[in-house]
Amino acid sequence: MNDDALMAAKPARTLSEYNLFNDPKKQTPNAGVVPYDLITPLFTDYASKYRFVYVPAGKTAEYRDREVIEFPLGTTLIKTFAYPADLRRPDETVRIIETRLLIRQENGWKAWPYVWDEDLGDARLKVAGKRLEISVTDHDGAPLVIDYAVPNANQCKGCHALNKEITPIGPSARNLNSDYPYDDGTDNQLAAWTDRGILSGVPQSGDIPRATDWQDASQPLEARARSYLDVNCAHCHRLEGPASNSGLFLTAWENDPPTWGYRKRPVAAGRGSGNLEYDIDPGNAAGSILIYRMKSLDPGIMMPELGRSMAHKEALIMLEEWINGLD
Numbered sequence: 001m002n003d004d005a006l007m008a009a010k011p012a013r014t015l016s017e018y019n020l021f022n023d024p025k026k027q028t029p030n031a032g033v034v035p036y037d038l039i040t041p042l043f044t045d046y047a048s049k050y051r052f053v054y055v056p057a058g059k060t061a062e063y064r065d066r067e068v069i070e071f072p073l074g075t076t077l078i079k080t081f082a083y084p085a086d087l088r089r090p091d092e093t094v095r096i097i098e099t100r101l102l103i104r105q106e107n108g109w110k111a112w113p114y115v116w117d118e119d120l121g122d123a124r125l126k127v128a129g130k131r132l133e134i135s136v137t138d139h140d141g142a143p144l145v146i147d148y149a150v151p152n153a154n155q156c157k158g159c160h161a162l163n164k165e166i167t168p169i170g171p172s173a174r175n176l177n178s179d180y181p182y183d184d185g186t187d188n189q190l191a192a193w194t195d196r197g198i199l200s201g202v203p204q205s206g207d208i209p210r211a212t213d214w215q216d217a218s219q220p221l222e223a224r225a226r227s228y229l230d231v232n233c234a235h236c237h238r239l240e241g242p243a244s245n246s247g248l249f250l251t252a253w254e255n256d257p258p259t260w261g262y263r264k265r266p267v268a269a270g271r272g273s274g275n276l277e278y279d280i281d282p283g284n285a286a287g288s289i290l291i292y293r294m295k296s297l298d299p300g301i302m303m304p305e306l307g308r309s310m311a312h313k314e315a316l317i318m319l320e321e322w323i324n325g326l327d
Contacts, residue, residue, distance in 0.1 A: 014122045
């Protein structure tokens with residue numbers, strides 16, 4: 001690993017300078033870079049995502065009950081975005097699009113997007129972002145063109161913000177508390193990170209929170225809905241987030257129904273609320289502001305504001321079923 005490049009004030013112009021991958025085309029990481037997955041991930045226009053973490057030798061991340069794991073200086077979170085030619089066959093004919101890095105440096109986390117060359121020989125820094133047209137076959141077998149947006153550096157800050165500082169979103173203990181098929185065998189990710197010496201403080205009692213897979217129909221509907229909203233919305237919609245003035249807080253541990261939207265009136269009425277009365281109107285998904293904004297593609301209305309150019313149809317069906325079933 002090129003630790004000097006990771007800690008440099010200026011980002012490398014090409015991804016290869018960091019020496020993160022042994023085989024970029026297969027997304028095979030170098031030694032010390034550990035793959036991981038999330039129970040419920042953030043939605044990004046149906047993109048497939050390959051996630052990795054690098055913690056420098058001799059350093060250890062600290063377990064946290066609620067928030068994202070506390071990573072040490074030099075930690076690099078790596079997320080590659082890709083699309084299969086057919087969304088129904090996610091492992092076939094996959095086109096790698098970009099790799100985003102979150103690097104913890106002395107003055108905080110730095111976010112850098114790298115767009116891959118067509119031959120996947122390398123990926124190049126795109127501080128100003130980029131738009132790409134991606135053609136795939138959707139889950140219904142119809143052609144789908146995705147207006148894919150590589151975020152610029154300021155847009156990265158727009159989502160990855162907590163107390164006005166950049167922070168990771170996904171790798172919390174509850175969202176990592178699941179099995180992963182490592183090359184040397186399947187293991188719980190928190191246990192595997194502990195065994196590899198990159199994580200400490202995991203409770204021995206086994207009493208560790210666990211996110212709910214929003215796609216698992218065998219799980220309670222409310223748990224699936226709250227887990228989805230936690231990952232996709234709560235990085236902004238929380239007391240310490242950019243949307244704190246909304247009063248709508250969607251963290252998984254929020255227990256006050258009006259605070260997570262139940263019969264909660266919007267702070268501001270008008271176009272953004274669709275002239276609807278409640279963020280979540282129990283028994284009436286069609287009349288709920290949350291659903292209205294998640295369905296919208298209007299930049300002044302849509303939620304989340306960044307990271308998507310289309311609605312997440314399957315998740316909306318699940319959320320509508322949940323709201324319609326509320327008393």
